[in-house]
Amino acid sequence: MNIKFWGTRGSIAVPGKNTIKYGGNTPCVQLTSNSGETLIIDAGTGIKALGDNLISLNPSKLNLLITHSHWDHIQGLPFFKPFYNEHYEVNIYASTNNGLDVNEIITRQLASAFFPVTEDIFKSKINIKKVPAKDNFNLGDFSIYTIAAHHSKGTLSFKIKVDGKTIVYMTDNEIFYSYSKHPEIISIKEKNKELVDFVKDCDYLIHDCMYDVRNYADKIGWGHSNNYSAALFAISANVKNLVLFHYNPDYEDSELDKIINDTNSLIASHNSNIKCIPATENKVIDL
Ligand SMILES: [Zn+2]
Ligand SMILES: [Zn+2]
Numbered sequence: 001m002n003i004k005f006w007g008t009r010g011s012i013a014v015p016g017k018n019t020i021k022y023g024g025n026t027p028c029v030q031l032t033s034n035s036g037e038t039l040i041i042d043a044g045t046g047i048k049a050l051g052d053n054l055i056s057l058n059p060s061k062l063n064l065l066i067t068h069s070h071w072d073h074i075q076g077l078p079f080f081k082p083f084y085n086e087h088y089e090v091n092i093y094a095s096t097n098n099g100l101d102v103n104e105i106i107t108r109q110l111a112s113a114f115f116p117v118t119e120d121i122f123k124s125k126i127n128i129k130k131v132p133a134k135d136n137f138n139l140g141d142f143s144i145y146t147i148a149a150h151h152s153k154g155t156l157s158f159k160i161k162v163d164g165k166t167i168v169y170m171t172d173n174e175i176f177y178s179y180s181k182h183p184e185i186i187s188i189k190e191k192n193k194e195l196v197d198f199v200k201d202c203d204y205l206i207h208d209c210m211y212d213v214r215n216y217a218d219k220i221g222w223g224h225s226n227n228y229s230a231a232l233f234a235i236s237a238n239v240k241n242l243v244l245f246h247y248n249p250d251y252e253d254s255e256l257d258k259i260i261n262d263t264n265s266l267i268a269s270h271n272s273n274i275k276c277i278p279a280t281e282n283k284v285i286d287l
Pocket of ligand 1: 010011070072073172246
């Protein structure tokens with residue numbers, strides 16, 4: 001199986017010469033099983049290029065998981081080409097968010113004040129399914145488990161089991177710790193118990209890394225993690241590979257290089273074997 005990153009940036013797309021290495025598009029990740037089935041997670045601006053690619057390959061049925069309806073996770077939906085093709089069936093799985101159901105969220109996104117055409121323009125079959133936290137369901141080769149993230153109400157993280165591997169997609173998640181101090185494992189284990197249990201021993205953890213730990217003090221409670229808390233959380237849960245993801249749109253490539261180096265140094269100082277891999281746009285990880 002493999003994981004492909006079509007969008008890695010948090011909050012807003014920031015294409016340009018200073019974001020070429022890590023990417024400018026907002027979140028969209030594709031998992032492909034050994035038998036060739038596709039699972040899409042999140043519909044940020046990265047889903048535009050993924051949709052173009054899928055149309056060229058011509059699969060007929062697609063499954064899309066959405067963590068939550070903040071703009072950076074749904075911005076690309078109206079530009080997803082399979083919606084405009086009658087041969088496609090797209091199943092969208094998402095939780096209700098602050099009382100709005102997914103149907104309503106998409107209809108509002110396509111309101112005339114924001115978009116020139118209404119949903120009637122879509123030709124594919126679109127099925128929307130509400131998914132709560134602590135749910136478990138199967139989609140072909142993929143077994144999916146959900147948990148509530150430490151973010152806005154209704155935000156989900158997903159654990160996916162496929163081809164004998166376990167991948168956790170946990171972005172827009174704030175790892176809690178004792179804020180009077182630097183993040184440390186004992187405090188992280190204590191304050192994120194359910195999440196640590198959820199990701200325990202997974203092969204790949206794709207996790208929110210919105211902030212450099214040095215810029216985090218005035219962002220506490222904003223629903224995102226820093227590079228140190230994400231790394232110590234991964235160590236606490238004994239994950240094998242940590243993929244840093246959902247970068248602050250203000251960070252240029254050179255700053256992210258430094259964040260990745262610092263994170264690797266922290267992991268080494270804990271004598272951990274975790275491999276820390278930065279998500280970069282168009283990167284493919286073969287498992
Ligand atoms: Zn986000
Ligand atoms: Zn969010």
